[in-house]
Amino acid sequence: MRPKRHRPVRRWLVVLCVLTLLAGCAGKETLIKSEPPPAATTAPSPAAPSSSAPSSSASSQPSGGEASTEPGGRKVLPIPDVEPEGFREPPPGIGLERYLGQEVDWTSCQGGTECAEIAVPLDHADPDGQAITLALRRARTSGTSRGTIFVNPGGPGGSGWSMVGQYAGGLFGYDVIGWDPRGVGRSTPVQCQNGADLDAYYDLDSTPDDVAEEKAMDEGNRAFAESCLAGSGRLLEHVSTVETVTDLDLMRQLVGDEKLHYLGYSYGTEIGAVYAQLFGQNVGHLVLDSAVNITDDDSVIQSQGFDRALGNFAEWCAAGNCSLGDDRSAVINSVTELWADLEAEPLPVGRRQLTQSLAVLGTLVPLYQDEGAWPYLAQALEAARAGDGEMLLGFADSYNERGSDGRYGQMLYGFNAVRCLDEADDGVEGAKRQAAEDAKKSPIFGANSGADLVCPMWPVAAREPVGKITGPEVTEPILVIGTTGDSATPYEYAQSMASQLRTGVLLTFEGEGHGAFGGGNACLDGAVRDYFVNDRPPPEGTRCS
Numbered sequence: 123m124r125p126k127r128h129r130p131v132r133r134w135l136v137v138l139c140v141l142t143l144l145a146g147c148a149g150k151e152t153l154i155k156s157e158p159p160p161a162a163t164t165a166p167s168p169a170a171p172s173s174s175a176p177s178s179s180a181s182s183q184p185s186g187g188e189a190s191t192e193p194g195g196r197k198v199l200p201i202p203d204v205e206p207e208g209f210r211e212p213p214p215g216i217g218l219e220r221y222l223g224q225e226v227d228w229t230s231c232q233g234g235t236e237c238a239e240i241a242v243p244l245d246h247a248d249p250d251g252q253a254i255t256l257a258l259r260r261a262r263t264s265g266t267s268r269g270t271i272f273v274n275p276g277g278p279g280g281s282g283w284s285m286v287g288q289y290a291g292g293l294f295g296y297d298v299i300g301w302d303p304r305g306v307g308r309s310t311p312v313q314c315q316n317g318a319d320l321d322a323y324y325d326l327d328s329t330p331d332d333v334a335e336e337k338a339m340d341e342g343n344r345a346f347a348e349s350c351l352a353g354s355g356r357l358l359e360h361v362s363t364v365e366t367v368t369d370l371d372l373m374r375q376l377v378g379d380e381k382l383h384y385l386g387y388s389y390g391t392e393i394g395a396v397y398a399q400l401f402g403q404n405v406g407h408l409v410l411d412s413a414v415n416i417t418d419d420d421s422v423i424q425s426q427g428f429d430r431a432l433g434n435f436a437e438w439c440a441a442g443n444c445s446l447g448d449d450r451s452a453v454i455n456s457v458t459e460l461w462a463d464l465e466a467e468p469l470p471v472g473r474r475q476l477t478q479s480l481a482v483l484g485t486l487v488p489l490y491q492d493e494g495a496w497p498y499l500a501q502a503l504e505a506a507r508a509g510d511g512e513m514l515l516g517f518a519d520s521y522n523e524r525g526s527d528g529r530y531g532q533m534l535y536g537f538n539a540v541r542c543l544d545e546a547d548d549g550v551e552g553a554k555r556q557a558a559e560d561a562k563k564s565p566i567f568g569a570n571s572g573a574d575l576v577c578p579m580w581p582v583a584a585r586e587p588v589g590k591i592t593g594p595e596v597t598e599p600i601l602v603i604g605t606t607g608d609s610a611t612p613y614e615y616a617q618s619m620a621s622q623l624r625t626g627v628l629l630t631f632e633g634e635g636h637g638a639f640g641g642g643n644a645c646l647d648g649a650v651r652d653y654f655v656n657d658r659p660p661p662e663g664t665r666c667s
Contacts, residue, residue: 188200192546192583192584193546194546194547194548194549194552194578195547195548195549195550195551195552195578196546196547196549196577196578196579196580196583196584197579197581198581198582198583199348199351199581199582201351201355201356201358201359201582202351202352202355203355204352204353204354204355205355206310206311206312206313206353206354206355206357207310207311207313208254208255208309208310208311209244209252209253209254209255209310209357210241210253210254210255211253212241212243212249212250212251212252212253213241213253216250217249217250218243218246218249220249220250221240221241221242221243221249221372222372222375222376224240224241224376226238226240226258226376226377227239228260231259232287233287233290234261234290235259235260235261235262235286235287235290236259236260236261236262237257237258237259237260237283238257238258238259238260239255239256239257239258240255240256240258240372240373240376241253241254241255241256242254242255242256242304242369242372244356244357244360245359245360246365246368252356254304254309254310254357254360255309255310256301256302256303256304256309256310256369256373257283257301257302257307257308257309258283258299258300258301258373259282259283259286259299259300259301260286260297260298260299261286261287261289261290261291261292261293261297261298261299262291262292262297263291263292263293263295263296263297263298264291264292265295266295267292267295267296267297268294268295268296268654268655269296269297269379269381269383269406270296270297270298270299270374270377270379270383271293271294271296271297271298271299271383271384271385271407271654272298272299272300272301272370272373272374272382272383272384272385273285273286273289273298273299273300273384273385273386273390274300274301274303274384274385274386274387274389274390274393274394275300275387275388275390276386276387276388276389276390276412277303277306277388277389277390277533277536277537277540278303278305278306278361278363278389278536278537278539278540278541279305279306279532279533279534279535279536279537279540280306280388280389280390280533281300281302281306281307281308281533282299282300282301282302282303283300283301283302283307283308284300284307285300286298286299286300288640293385293654294651294654294655295655296383296654297377299373299377301369301373303361303366303369303536303540304357304360304361304365304366304369305354305357305361305535305536305539305540306532306533306536307532307533307536310357311532311535311536312350312353312354312357312358312361312532312535312536312539313350313353313354313532313535314346314349314350314353314354314534314535314538315345315346315349315353316529316530317528317529317530318528319345319349320346320524320530320534321474321528322342323342323345323346324477324479324480324518324522325475325477325479325480326338326339326342326479327339327465327477327478327479328478328479328482328571328572329465329478329479329570329571329572330572331465339572339573339575340550340575340579343575343576343578343579344579346576346579347538347542347576347579347580347581348581350535350538350539350581351581351582354535354539357539358539358543358581358582359543359582359583361536361539361540361543362540362543362544362585363392363393363396363540363544363588364396364400364585364588366393366540367393367396367397367400367401368400370382370384370393370397371397371400371401371404374404379406380404380406381404381405381406381407381598382397382401382404382405382406382408383406383407383408383654384397384406384407384408384409385409385411385639386408386409386410386411387411387412387637388411388412388414388610388611388636388637389414390410390411391410391411391412391413391414391602391619392414392416394408394409394410394600395410395416395591395593395600395619395623396588396591398591398593398594398597398600398623399588399589399591399592399593399594400588402593402594402596402597403594403597405593405594405597405598405600406598407598407601407653407654407657408598408600408601409601409603409639409650409653409654410600410601410602410603410619411603411637411638411639412603412604412605412608412610412611412616412636412637412638413602413603413604413611413615413616413618413619413620414611414615414619415611415615415618415619416591416615416618416619416622417618417619417622419618422612422614422615423560423563423564423568424610424611424612425560425563425564425566425567425568425571426563426564426568426612427608427609427610427611427612428486428489428564428566428567428609428610429564429565429566429567429568430607430609430612431486431489431607431609431634432454432457432485432486432489432566432567433450433454434607434634435453435489435496435499435500436450436451436453436454436457437450438493438496439453439496439500440452440453443496443497443500444500444503444504445504446500446503446504446507454566456503456507457485457503457566458566458570460481460503460506460507461478461481461482461485461570462478464476464477464478464481464506465477465478469506469509469511470511471511471512471515472512474515475511476506476511476514476515478570479572480514480515480518481506481511481514481518482567482570482571483517483518483521483522484502484514484515484516484517484518484521485499485502485503485514485517486567486609487517487518487520487521488502488517489609490609490610490635490636491634491635491636492607492633492634492635492641493634498513501513502514502517522534538576538577538580541577542576542577542580542582542584543582543584543585544584544585545577545584545587546584546587547577547578547580547584548578549578550573550575550578550579552578553573553574553575553577553578554573556573556574557571557572557573557574590622591622591623592622592623592624593623593624593625593626594624595624597624597625598625598657599625599626599627599653599659600623600625600626600627601627601629601649601650601653601659601660602616602619602620602623602626602627602628602629603616603628603629603630603631603638603639603646603650604616604617604620604628604629604630604631604638605630605631605632605633605634605635605636605637605638606630606631606632606633607632607633607634607635608634608635608636609634609635609636610636611636613630616628616630627659627660627662628662628663629646629649629650629659629660629664629666630664630665630666631643631646631665631666631667632665632666632667633667643666643667645666645667646666649664649666
């Protein structure tokens with residue numbers, strides 16, 4: 123979630139190992155909730171040939187220096203002539219075969235892994251045109267490999283390259299490959315404003331109370347979006363989920379696997395579900411953990427998951443574990459009163475300040491974790507109420523990838539570029555109406571996050587939607603994992619994904635936090651192992667606790 127900028131019920135960034143303060147994580151693994159594209163009248167064919175590429179469906183950008191306006195009100199601007207890092211010539215040959223024939227040159231990399239770069243078409247419908255670069259990282263298994271498990275930690279914007287470090291020695295006898303999707307990290311990256319400009323952007327009031335604050339929010343979001351176009355050029359037209367999925371099938375072929383084996387978290391479950399829709403005949407074992415909402419049903423919104431998580435924290439807190447209140451309501455009131463006070467008067471933290479927007483963000487960061495993070499959240503909130511906002515601001519900074527030098531990581535850029543290309547919007551006024559509706563459903567985080575104005579200001583046209591995602595009629599079982607106390611992707615999303623996918627099988631983890639597999643639960647981890655090793659998904663209705 124990025125509550126100042128994004129439609130909070132649908133697009134919130136998720137971080138698993140977000141702070142060394144919380145868990146001493148060696149690396150940052152990032153998961154993001156994604157909203158699926160709206161349903162189309164006609165869905166694509168459920169089984170596209172593995173060597174084919176989806177047609178480019180992005181609206182044409184205006185030429186001749188003229189801007190155009192999309193039906194929802196998005197102002198689409200001319201594409202500048204810039205080449206982001208990683209633009210390259212395509213491999214020798216003709217058409218898509220030139221990419222299928224390239225050699226993957228693996229070299230020794232950090233932590234005993236191997237790294238490589240490959241070329242993929244900027245536009246899969248124009249394989250003889252511009253190429254871009256994808257960065258891959260592989261952890262080899264010892265002995266004979268069963269094949270490759272591709273992994274994605276979420277996003278849009280999460281680094282699969284970084285994620286591979288935890289799989290030294292492979293996984294269940296498989297090699298593991300993580301990659302930074304197009305537009306992300308070490309692959310050809312989207313670039314936008316940074317430093318002091320981004321500080322000012324995050325300092326904007328996400329819940330404006332007057333005309334001046336509303337104008338500042340509008341102008342800040344527009345400036346941010348236009349900086350991404352200036353830094354990224356035509357790359358912004360080609361970072362959609364469909365294109366990432368097509369890249370994934372190309373990688374499957376390059377490593378020589380007949381079927382795709384895949385583990386995806388959060389937004390990574392959308393990648394897996396869309397893959398099953400477009401390349402269903404190539405599906406091997408897919409594990410989709412912390413499933414996103416791929417339906418048209420918005421009866422449960424994402425911010426409700428965070429409201430639930432804060433409620434669970436409040437009950438723990440009131441049981442003698444903190445000084446924020448003696449019962450659930452009192453604890454929640456202490457938190458929301460802190461936010462209100464900060465909106466009226468931000469708290470100085472060195473040369474910076476803890477604003478209401480950054481405090482809301484800092485509060486939800488530990489809620490991505492399980493109960494083990496709750497003491498840190500209590501400590502940060504108690505300190506802020508006493509006038510020390512350093513810890514709560516540190517949570518927000520870690521989430522935003524802000525370094526001690528004032529520079530930010532690239533995740534925010536890829537996150538917005540993908541989601542705003544994947545989905546159309548209803549303009550600024552539509553975003554404000556949506557925020558008002560969300561506040562009624564989610565009176566804590568929804569009411570304190572404001573309108574998502576990034577995509578209404580985005581300068582690139584949205585793509586046509588994928589359509590209803592069901593996967594093909596005949597394929598391998600797809601394992602969908604949901605956690606009952608998941609803050610970022612409410613459990614109902616996993617239920618609906620497993621139901622909508624024709625071969626979906628739901629595995630339930632009764633617990634807190636976002637992301638279940640790999641957390642040490644013997645029941646759940648064993649079920650996933652059995653699925654990958656013995657082709658045996660757990661019986662429908664299996665619950666682990």
